[in-house]
Amino acid sequence: MVSPSPSACIPLAPLVLIIVCFTSITFASPFPPSLTTSSNPRTNSIPLTPRTPSNNRIFASDQESIAHFNGIANNLRQKYNAAPTPTSTSLSKRATDGVNQIININADASYVGSIAIGHPAKSFQVILDTGSADLWIASSNCYAGCEDVTLFDYQGSSSFTNLSTAFSIKYGTGAASGNLGSDLVQMAGFGVSGQTFGVCNQVTQNLLKDPVSGLMGLAFSTLSTSKTMPFWETLASEGAWDEPLMAFHLTSFNGVSGTGPLQYGGSLDLGFTNSSLYTGAIDYIDIPDGQESFWLIPLTSVTVQGQTLTNSGTVLAAMDTGTTLIGGPATAIAAIYSQIPGSQLAGDNYPGYWAYPCDTQVNVSLNFGSSTIAWPVDPQDFQLSKVGAGYCLGAFFELELGSNSPTWIIGDTFLKNVYSVFRYNPPSVGIATLASEALAEASLDAPLPEASIGTGSIISSARDDRIWISGVVVSAALSVGFWVVLMS
DSSP states (O other), rough: OOOOOOOOOOOOOOTTOOOBBBBOOOOOSOTTTTTTEESSOSSSSSSOOOSSSSSSOOOOSSSHHHHHHHHHHHHHHHHHHHHOOOOOOOOOOOOOOOEEEEEETTTTTTTEEEETTTTTTTTEEEEEETTTTEEEEEEETTTTTTTOOOOOOOOTTTTTTEEEEEEEEEEEEEEEEEEEEEEEEEETTTEEEEEEEEEEEEETTSSTTTTTEEEEOOOOOGOOOTTOOOHHHHHHHHTTSSEEEEEEEEOOOBBBTTTOOOEEEEEEESSOOOOEEEEEEEEEEOTTTTTTTTTTEEEEEEEEEEEEEEEEEOOEEOOTOOOOSSSEOHHHHHHTTSTTTTTTTOTTTTTTTTEEEETTTOOOOEEETTTOOOEOOOHHEEEEEEEEEEEEESEEEEOOTTTSSSEEEEEEHTTTTEEEEETTTTEEEEEEEEEEHHHOOOTTTOOOOOOOOOOOOOOOSSSSSSSSOSSSSOOOOOOSSOSSSSOO
């Protein structure tokens, strides 16, 4: 690749008020030492079904675009730089399965589901995040950053216990803090009493926007800052599900004309896999022994424009529903864009991002573990917003993390292209091809799920005084927008 001079700039597009100047970059080789390239990959490629033609997102100003994409990158850097090692606690039991309907916010920026807390139960919308392990919610005594957000009134719940322990969690764009409490938490027909979670009274301004009131972490308990077992892990470990797994189908509206701030987002299946949403077999990739923290699996290779870049050694990637894009080491990202003619660093306003000609269709796929299957990313999902005349940001960006963090973060840019399964035992991540029924759900006319809470019977567990719930619990969505990408 021929690098541009420091003064080279992409001309402004008439409708985009953004100037992107590229700094000089030189590579001794187009590939870093850990990668090798081949035009004859050993993998079997999975075909993609085309979606509605792209209509790139247009931002109102350069400041809005810069803040949006830098917020995504900064949140990821904050999220993966540190990982505490806590203990765990919990319980619940019922042998069945359930479905939680999801909301797609701002054209795939984030995905939220509904939970219920307390007695009597009240529903809340929360980010569903497989890249963290804590549940937190904005409380009724919140004095900062909780305007127009549905709040948890802990004094109105007869089952709430104040644990009198401070709680705080940080993101690249802010933080949330308060105290730890415990209460009955319900989702999709399951409940855990005495579930520990953060009850936050202070949140950085604009971190939350109605209808989102908090976040539910769906990673392993070893990541929990509150040193407790997450809701999902309690259910999986205690045999409450028919199968010890949960599965996501995420709809995709990136670049689709007419997309609103809230669209139908797919589903989170608890305790089973929905065979109507995928075709063929589920390709399970094991989490390496002792690595149960993030959902970590080996990323073997990346194929772009027919060239396969193969990692040497074991390179772990975190599968993260709470992250919008895909982040990797600078050298590997540079190698990927070197296969896309005209690609260049996107300049100082977009640190870590690359831009490429918008009229180039980028075909990229990922291979995990020992599997021979190459899983593709839709070219429409690879292409983000225009940043200049004829140039677009790419969805793969540079992300240098600490030695104790994953090497790659695989977010919704990839995960919305597949049916993804997160299995507790044996610890693994499963990937399957989306069925036509699943693809059809990404319709602008698809209705948003309605909020519903039904507690059914509450029965004490045989193992201790905690309880499980029978019946439909929470499957909700509200109709107000959420424009901040929240990743924790």
